Amino acid sequence: MERFIFGTFIYEYKLIKQDRKTLSLTVTPELKLVLKCPKQVNKERIEKFLRKKWFWLEKQLSYFKKYQHKLYQREYISGESHLYLGRQYKLIVKQGKSSSVMLNKGQLILFTDKLVSNSIHNKKLLTSWFEKRVNHIFQERFIEVLSKFNYKKEPKLYIREMSKRWGSFLNQDKIFLNPKLIHAGKECIDYVIVHELCHMKYKKHDNKFYNLLKQKHPRWEKVKSKLEVVGSMIY
Helix, strand or coil: CEEEEECCEEEEEEEEEECCCCCEEEECCCCCEEEEEECCCCHHHHHHHHHHCHHHHHHHHHHHHHHHHHHHCCCCCCCCEEEECCEEEEEEEEECCCCEEEEECCEEEEEECCCCCCHHHHHHHHHHHHHHHHHHHHHHHHHHHHCCCCCCCCCEEEECCCCCCCEEEECCCEEEECHHHHHCCHHHHHHHHHHHHHCCCCCCCCHHHHHHHHHHCCCHHHHHHHHHHHHHHHC
16 A cells, blocks of 8 residues: 655555556545556656646545445435436436336436335336346447447347446357446446447457557546446446
8 A cells, every 4th residue: 555645644554556648546435546547657757646636536535435335225215325327316206007117307307106115116116127227228339339349240139237348249149238237327338338349359368458448438448447437336
């Protein structure tokens, strides 16, 4: 762990050096700080970067301290915050003649024909709604992204739960996407699809692979950083 001192504030953060051009700072819901930077970066550049990020850093820490309870202990009742396509929606549970889920002006409204306090039933309804959105949106994004590659043999898309991966490519004809990607923005979904489609041509993460990735998704590094933040919130 590294230490950063700014005035009377002292922060500890995990430093990860890797093959990248930019520095990125992530605050996890557990209030842990992770800084990723190029392998050759010096201490002075890191300190300068952290000083510029200080206000944002304090804002993120304050946010997670305030909403930490809601992020982890899901009860599926009104007032909770749920992440969908990169945006937080406030869950509102209402009594209805039938059960349904809809989005409206920043709210995720769940109508139930049972008691509004029935968290088990509410969870079942919301999970079913997310699954339908996964199937529809993933197929939509997959078809659009695939059209940019002009592959003669087109792979098929599958949805599969994965503990530590957003996507996977298998046997030249199968691409798997993690359903948890539905919590990230469409740009993040596109990035994962592009990443896996690049593996159809280059299996290893070498220069050829990254050149193709940059060609197909020029903003991939920034989008990957966004995805890492989403991952820290839902894993």
